[in-house]
Amino acid sequence: MNQDNTLHTTLTPEAANCRALIRRGAHTGPTAGLAPGYVQANLMILPKDLANEFLLFCQRNPKPCPLLSVAEPGQYAMPALGQDIDLRQDVPKYRVWHHGELASEPKDLMDIWRDDLVSFAIGCSFSFEEALLANSIDIRHISQGRNVPMYRTNIPTANTSKLHGPLVVSMRPMKAHDAIRAVQVTSRFPAVHGAPIHLGDPALIGIQDINQPDYGDPVDIHEGEIPVFWACGVTPQSIIHTVKPAFSITHAPGHMLITDISNASLASF
Known part of the structure; x- marks a missing residue:
């Protein structure tokens, strides 16, 4: 082991x-x-x-x-x-x-x-936030001095005989062009979750209120930004x-x- x-x-x-x-x-x-x-x-x-x-x-x-x-x-x-x-x-x-x-x-x-x-x-x-910052992408929970917002989703995990439950995601809001760059950057880091699993409408993955995370703190989402979601180790x-x-x-x-x-x-x- x-x-x-x-x-x-x-x-x-x-x-x-x-x-x-x-x-x-x-x-x-x-x-x-x-x-x-x-x-x-x-x-x-x-x-x-x-x-x-x-x-x-x-x-x-x-x-x-x-x-x-x-x-x-x-x-x-x-x-x-x-x-x-x-x-x-x-x-x-x-x-x-x-x-x-x-x-x-x-x-x-x-x-x-x-x-x-x-x-x-x-x-x-x-761990991949350093690479995002190096690409001039704002990491909102860092710039606002908050904990990253995390949410339980309606996406099931791949079960074992004893362990099962919903996927948890972390979220970072971005402009669309930054979100595209974020996909490219974080794809290089599969050992720390890799590329996002969802961009845009949070309801599509079972999140009813983006301003009420299940873990962490809410962050501001500015006009013209979309939420970008990564699989999270809080799962x-x-x-x-x-x-x-x-x-x-x-x-x-x-x-x-x-x-x-x-x-x-x-x-x-």
Whole structure:
């Protein structure tokens, strides 16, 4: 199960410094825009009796759940993503779930960590935002200092025998010409969700009110802009809500694990 040989890192001071700030509680908010140049990751932590099932789910759903690394049971280091990473402390806010219900949002997992827990790091769309900004495309949640808006859709995921639920998407509003460029740019990054899955009318994918995201914050959509939607690594939280496993842990939406992997290294061409 371990994928820790799939990626190579070197210790990067900026990323490591951000993790140090998070670990000591000096940064507790969303991580969009932190450690520019470095990959951020969604986190899913499950007891090992569900781990192989979730691994299969990720393989069947590579757009919302592109795997970056998987740890062995009980392991809280993830050296493929950073030599000093401690998964129990290096996310600004976690979510602890009991039977599919949100039980708490702790700042660390030191008191509840267990030897049977298996951690999955999943690619995050924050990573391709650097390339969009380099193409002079405004990332509205960054320019407005907000968390990215995310929505549950009516698009089903590819089920396994135990795991199923709706796809979650993140949204960034853009002018049409910028949306076309965004498709071209993000297609280069399949390890962090790749190209958008939908542009335009949100009702076509089951979103009734674009100003009421299920996760994150609403952002302004200016005249002449269209919403552009990417598959989102918060999809596992939608699965938790649907399937209701006895115990699971995730990051809080927008509060990511900052790694030592460079965004550029994930470009496929």
